[in-house]
Amino acid sequence: MTVTDVIDRTGWGIYNGGMSDEMKQNLKSLRERLTRFALSMDVEGKMQRRAEIEKQMSGPNFWKDQAGAQKTVAELKKVKSVTDPYGEMSRRFEDCEVLLQLALEEDDAEALKVLEEDVASLSRAVDEYEFKAMLSGKYDVNDAFVSIHAGAGGTESCDWAAMLFRMYARWIERKGFESRIVDSLDGDGAGYRNIMMEVNGPWACGYLKSEIGVHRLVRISPFDANARRHTSFASVDVVPKLEGDIEIEVGDSDIRVDRYRASGAGGQHVNVTDSAVRITHIQTGIVAQCQNERSQHQNYATALRVLKARLYRLEEQKREKELASLYGAKGEIAWGNQIRSYVLQPYQMVKDHRTGHETGKVQAVLDGDLDDFMEAYLLRKGASKGDAASKGRRVSDKEK
Numbered sequence: 001m002t003v004t005d006v007i008d009r010t011g012w013g014i015y016n017g018g019m020s021d022e023m024k025q026n027l028k029s030l031r032e033r034l035t036r037f038a039l040s041m042d043v044e045g046k047m048q049r050r051a052e053i054e055k056q057m058s059g060p061n062f063w064k065d066q067a068g069a070q071k072t073v074a075e076l077k078k079v080k081s082v083t084d085p086y087g088e089m090s091r092r093f094e095d096c097e098v099l100l101q102l103a104l105e106e107d108d109a110e111a112l113k114v115l116e117e118d119v120a121s122l123s124r125a126v127d128e129y130e131f132k133a134m135l136s137g138k139y140d141v142n143d144a145f146v147s148i149h150a151g152a153g154g155t156e157s158c159d160w161a162a163m164l165f166r167m168y169a170r171w172i173e174r175k176g177f178e179s180r181i182v183d184s185l186d187g188d189g190a191g192y193r194n195i196m197m198e199v200n201g202p203w204a205c206g207y208l209k210s211e212i213g214v215h216r217l218v219r220i221s222p223f224d225a226n227a228r229r230h231t232s233f234a235s236v237d238v239v240p241k242l243e244g245d246i247e248i249e250v251g252d253s254d255i256r257v258d259r260y261r262a263s264g265a266g267g268q269h270v271n272v273t274d275s276a277v278r279i280t281h282i283q284t285g286i287v288a289q290c291q292n293e294r295s296q297h298q299n300y301a302t303a304l305r306v307l308k309a310r311l312y313r314l315e316e317q318k319r320e321k322e323l324a325s326l327y328g329a330k331g332e333i334a335w336g337n338q339i340r341s342y343v344l345q346p347y348q349m350v351k352d353h354r355t356g357h358e359t360g361k362v363q364a365v366l367d368g369d370l371d372d373f374m375e376a377y378l379l380r381k382g383a384s385k386g387d388a389a390s391k392g393r394r395v396s397d398k399e400k
Contacts, residue, residue, distance in 0.1 A: 026119050027096070033126050034089060041132075043086045050079045078141050081202035085129055092122045132203060134378045139240035140206030145306050147196040150187060151214070151233030158187025160217045160232040163366060165195050168211075170368025177201030182302060183290050190223070196290075196306070198241065205240040210377035211370075212238050213339035220345045229345050233338075239309035248308045248315075255307070256280045257300070262291035279303045286310050340373070342366070355380050 038044070053076045056062060063069050096118050103111040135141070148164050150157035172179045177199055184195040199208065214235045221230040242248075262276040276291035277299040288307035290299040340352045342362060350365045350373075351358035357376035359365065365373075 041082050046079045046082050135203050135206030142205045143200045143241040144205035144208050145239050147237040149194045149235045153232050155189045156232045158191030161234040162191035167366050171370050208238045210374045211236045216341045218343045239313050248311045277303045279307050
């Protein structure tokens with residue numbers, strides 16, 4: 001017997017007067033939401049894949065291929081990031097069902113009160129994972145490369161790039177993700193001209209893609225002896241870390257490879273040999289470079305992976321522009337767009353210009369409190385996709 005069966009058979013009018021209808025609706029809604037979550041995240045398929053991977057890992061020769069084994073373990077971690085939360089939410093839902101039956105059988109008002117609290121807590125958990133269901137892009141679940149580039153303005157912009165790097169590093173810590181610097185170039189006097197880090201964690205790319213664009217800072221400059229207000233810009237780029245079945249083909253004739261001596265701190269392999277690598281895609285002019293690995297070969301492999309990811313995102317942008325042209329939607333992900341302003345003087349506010357979301361808690365944002373901005377962007381992006389799909393269906397119907 002399901003929760004809904006029990007509710008429909010007994011009704012909740014026996015408890016606290018008018019509570020029955022609300023409790024009915026809450027429990028029915030929870031069941032429906034869990035079902036939608038399972039379908040949207042392909043929980044059944046991921047459970048099957050999890051069983052396959054675990055069987056593969058139990059084999060005697062699994063760890064002989066260390067590189068392949070690590071990729072398999074990483075895949076299992078991503079699969080479990082969906083199946084484990086769903087399993088936990090399902091168990092909690094079953095507990096609510098049992099508690100409901102006990103409350104009805106024993107005519108126990110205290111058990112009903114506990115049930116209300118459990119249902120509210122479970123509803124919040126489902127909220128969180130419904131949000132993750134919006135991260136439905138092909139590579140949203142992947143790890144990511146995040147690049148920050150200082151704009152014009154010398155020391156001011158380089159310092160702003162360093163502030164953004166710190167902001168994302170704090171956000172990564174909050175999420176329990178891992179990161180490492182792949183490439184960096186110090187600014188003149190402070191901060192970075194550019195810095196790139198690899199971010200490893202479930203849905204890292206899906207979350208961080210909301211940060212692509214130009215970020216604007218307004219503050220009293222700590223580098224200005226006259227304490228004047230300055231405006232600084234820095235751009236953020238995010239691409240997925242692609243493993244295995246990368247769809248972008250890059251031939252030797254398509255690229256130019258430059259090798260040079262790495263600079264900055266990094267151990268004995270830095271400043272000793274020409275180990276740093278810069279790869280330029282000749283047709284598009286897209287550049288990727290790496291200097292923080294331990295050998296030239298490793299730097300080349302990482303730089304090539306970043307280049308392929310950037311080329312992949314370029315193709316995605318082209319497709320988005322085509323859809324925007326077809327359905328009249330405005331493209332949102334465009335290099336050079338000012339997406340967010342951080343104002344420290346003459347007042348304090350952070351505002352996202354795409355969604356209108358804003359807050360006066362500037363220091364909290366700079367300390368990595370970014371989830372509200374990311375959620376607002378993803379909600380708006382999801383609504384835009386829904387509108388475009390709806391328009392597309394109407395166009396198709398007219399053509400018929």
